[in-house]
Amino acid sequence: MTTALVYDPIFLEHLTPSGHPERPQRLEMAIKVIEALGWLERDGLRLLPPRAATVDELAAIHDRTYIQMVEEACHAVAEEQAKSGRKTHFFATDTYVSAKSYEAALKAAGAPLTAIDAIMKGEVQNAYCLVRPPGHHALPDEAMGFCLFNNVAVAARYAIDSYGLERVMIVDYDVHHGNGVQDIFYEDPRVLYFSTHQAPFYPGTGHSYERGEGAGLGTTINVPLPAKTSFETFEAVFRQVLSPAAERYNPQLILVSAGFDAHWDDPLGDMYLSTAGFLRLTQIIIDLANLLCDGRLVMVQEGGYSLDAMGACVATCVNALLGDDAAVDSLGPAPTPAFRINTDVLIAELRRIHQLTGYRMRNAPKPNIERLRREVKGPSPDEQNS
Ligand SMILES: [Zn+2]
Numbered sequence: 001m002t003t004a005l006v007y008d009p010i011f012l013e014h015l016t017p018s019g020h021p022e023r024p025q026r027l028e029m030a031i032k033v034i035e036a037l038g039w040l041e042r043d044g045l046r047l048l049p050p051r052a053a054t055v056d057e058l059a060a061i062h063d064r065t066y067i068q069m070v071e072e073a074c075h076a077v078a079e080e081q082a083k084s085g086r087k088t089h090f091f092a093t094d095t096y097v098s099a100k101s102y103e104a105a106l107k108a109a110g111a112p113l114t115a116i117d118a119i120m121k122g123e124v125q126n127a128y129c130l131v132r133p134p135g136h137h138a139l140p141d142e143a144m145g146f147c148l149f150n151n152v153a154v155a156a157r158y159a160i161d162s163y164g165l166e167r168v169m170i171v172d173y174d175v176h177h178g179n180g181v182q183d184i185f186y187e188d189p190r191v192l193y194f195s196t197h198q199a200p201f202y203p204g205t206g207h208s209y210e211r212g213e214g215a216g217l218g219t220t221i222n223v224p225l226p227a228k229t230s231f232e233t234f235e236a237v238f239r240q241v242l243s244p245a246a247e248r249y250n251p252q253l254i255l256v257s258a259g260f261d262a263h264w265d266d267p268l269g270d271m272y273l274s275t276a277g278f279l280r281l282t283q284i285i286i287d288l289a290n291l292l293c294d295g296r297l298v299m300v301q302e303g304g305y306s307l308d309a310m311g312a313c314v315a316t317c318v319n320a321l322l323g324d325d326a327a328v329d330s331l332g333p334a335p336t337p338a339f340r341i342n343t344d345v346l347i348a349e350l351r352r353i354h355q356l357t358g359y360r361m362r363n364a365p366k367p368n369i370e371r372l373r374r375e376v377k378g379p380s381p382d383e384q385n386s
Pocket residue numbers: 174175176259261302303304
């Protein structure tokens with residue numbers, strides 16, 4: 001099995017003001033952990049430099065005037081930096097640009113395209129795109145939530161336009177709802193968008209009754225969850241809502257909006273997932289890719305603002321993509337929540353909304369006996385790494 005790690009140091013040159021959570025150190029930490037593990041030379045892991053997305057590829061999603069606005073804003077910062085030394089400028093709510101942001105953003109959008117090409121040519125099985133700025137909040141004509149271009153949406157359209165795919169599934173486990181992705185594909189049945197997110201929370205969208213419209217009705221699945229939701233609930237949602245919905249949709253490619261801000265150590269999110277929890281959710285997605293689309297899977301970095309959790313989760317996901325099931329975790333288990341969600345009621349309601357009541361997977365993934373044996377005998381997943 002070969003996994004591509006798509007990364008370019010240009011991503012560190014998109015600068016934000018001091019104190020801003022979306023900072024270059026996030027990716028630096030991830031690379032540092034992967035390097036410390038000796039994985040940059042690991043068998044099966046291929047380091048791929050991303051190409052830049054072309055303006056035409058971005059324009060499949062974004063307005064051309066908006067793309068130009070981002071480019072010009074970055075030029076303006078470069079000019080002012082030469083005069084006053086100021087390195088970063090406010091661009092939109094919470095979102096800043098620096099002299100190299102446009103170049104970084106083109107490659108952040110281009111990284112999953114590089115990955116898709118390598119996968120479709122059979123050169124690699126799957127890929128992790130370690131990019132910034134992130135993308136899932138970006139709208140066709142508006143930056144928001146630290147995002148300039150909608151990387152994962154550009155990737156889905158590229159797979160459809162360049163390879164003739166008819167069904168692409170995006171799984172988004174970032175703690176925030178990917179309002180941009182939802183908007184872009186709300187009426188488009190060629191993309192199934194599935195999101196778990198903290199609610200109420202930024203950006204305020206992603207109610208479970210938002211299910212798409214017109215031809216896209218039913219291809220948006222939102223799972224808003226209260227703060228401090230633990231792995232147990234996430235896992236039930238992934239197994240009993242995502243898995244059957246994915247099987248029914250039968251995607252030809254799976255993209256993941258990989259944000260780790262639902263980690264318990266994250267300073268912005270307030271959810272109770274541990275690194276081991278992220279591993280298990282990611283493994284469910286990998287199992288679905290193996291079952292439904294020959295393992296074709298591209299993970300694209302979104303949020304994640306605890307540097308330790310970023311390092312641990314990125315390394316853990318890369319390890320999982322390579323077929324290994326150990327978590328790299330220095331942070332340990334999530335706190336025990338003070339309340340219990342009635343997961344059965346939540347699942348029943350989601351299955352009702354999405355007409356999955358009574359749906360049985362024809363091809364439920366075969367259980368991994370070794371993994372199950374460990375689960376039965378060993379400590380709970382959240383204790384495995386304590
Ligand atoms: Zn986020």
